[in-house]
Amino acid sequence: MSDHRVAIIRDDRFLEHITGHGHPEHPNRLKAIYRMLDTDFPDGLLRINAEAATLEQLELVHTPSYIEKVLKTADYTFSSLAPDTPTSAKTYEAAWLAVGACIKGLDALLADRCDACFALIRPPGHHALPDRAGGFCIFNNLGVTARYAMKEHGLRRILIIDWDIHHGNGLNDLFYGEKEVLYLSTHDIGLFPYRGDWEETGEGEGRGYTINLPIPRELQDQEFLQLYHQILGPVFRRYNPELVLVEAGFDAYQDDLVGRSRLTEKAFRGLTRLILDLRAKINAPPILLALEGGYDPSCLSRSVKGVLEVLTGKDQEKHFDPNGSDLVVELLEKARRIHAKFRVWVD
Ligand SMILES: [Zn+2]
Numbered sequence: 001m002s003d004h005r006v007a008i009i010r011d012d013r014f015l016e017h018i019t020g021h022g023h024p025e026h027p028n029r030l031k032a033i034y035r036m037l038d039t040d041f042p043d044g045l046l047r048i049n050a051e052a053a054t055l056e057q058l059e060l061v062h063t064p065s066y067i068e069k070v071l072k073t074a075d076y077t078f079s080s081l082a083p084d085t086p087t088s089a090k091t092y093e094a095a096w097l098a099v100g101a102c103i104k105g106l107d108a109l110l111a112d113r114c115d116a117c118f119a120l121i122r123p124p125g126h127h128a129l130p131d132r133a134g135g136f137c138i139f140n141n142l143g144v145t146a147r148y149a150m151k152e153h154g155l156r157r158i159l160i161i162d163w164d165i166h167h168g169n170g171l172n173d174l175f176y177g178e179k180e181v182l183y184l185s186t187h188d189i190g191l192f193p194y195r196g197d198w199e200e201t202g203e204g205e206g207r208g209y210t211i212n213l214p215i216p217r218e219l220q221d222q223e224f225l226q227l228y229h230q231i232l233g234p235v236f237r238r239y240n241p242e243l244v245l246v247e248a249g250f251d252a253y254q255d256d257l258v259g260r261s262r263l264t265e266k267a268f269r270g271l272t273r274l275i276l277d278l279r280a281k282i283n284a285p286p287i288l289l290a291l292e293g294g295y296d297p298s299c300l301s302r303s304v305k306g307v308l309e310v311l312t313g314k315d316q317e318k319h320f321d322p323n324g325s326d327l328v329v330e331l332l333e334k335a336r337r338i339h340a341k342f343r344v345w346v347d
Helices: 012-016 027-040 064-075 091-110 141-153 169-174 221-239 265-281 297-311 326-342
Strands: 006-009 078-082 085-088 116-119 158-162 181-187 210-214 243-248 287-291
Touching: 006 091, 006 297, 012 027, 012 091, 027 297, 064 078, 064 091, 085 091, 091 116, 091 141, 091 287, 116 297, 141 158, 141 169, 141 243, 141 287, 158 221, 169 181, 181 221, 210 221, 210 326, 221 265, 221 326, 243 265, 265 287, 265 297
Parallel strands: 006 116, 116 287, 158 181, 158 243, 181 210, 243 287
Antiparallel strands: 078 085
């Protein structure tokens, strides 16, 4: 992909969501990423401006009374929507803008202004429920975007890849009974929200269209990539997505204090490479990435840089060694055994 086919969305208004001293989801996360963009991508990337979501768009997922509750936080210098989700007076604006940024990115992708777009936003979204905040998330940024893609653009096969170390319970539950969205998540089930077990596979029409892969903390870069390689290959081939949404969280990084896993930026580079290669084998669906977790600002900006270098073609490496470990073989066998009966991706 050439530079001008890769877009980013950034906005200093995301920094106005102040969570307080010591909170891991801190404005410094985005400041580090924006500084990296100025240094490493001074003029190469297409820039899309964020716009606040409309009420109608938010209501595709969220209840009017919850939206009202978020709006009310504007009256207080400091308040909270959940014990782990504090707010400041400008939080509502950042939350509105985070959803709107993803929608704007989607519209740019579907208008063929770019092939990939990375929304560098906060607050994150994958834990947000229709009527509740939690896990630092306020609105379900990509959940609303997927609903919007179905309603306004008529899309019927949307793949969501959630590589954040936490399970995206909000997304999981939103699309649990639908086959129009295939949700795939790797996560540490011993962390918040303690959900996403192997057997959570969807219900009704959506049976088999939720793929939960709890991964052990000691998983290494190559094992992580082998797991994705073996599962995403058949998912792309058989589901043939019209759109790929990525919950790009970087808290599985080895130095991340919240995630406590073992990955490095090589895993995120390799996974981006894999998604691009698989995309090229089908009808080249557009890719929208939204920033989720990642709580060490320097690891976070290094990881985002890696993803952008692969997207723009500056990094052409495979980052992948096809020799599987016993641990990966075991995880794959379990995933295939549980999913075989649905015939969604297991041959
Ligand atoms: Zn996370």
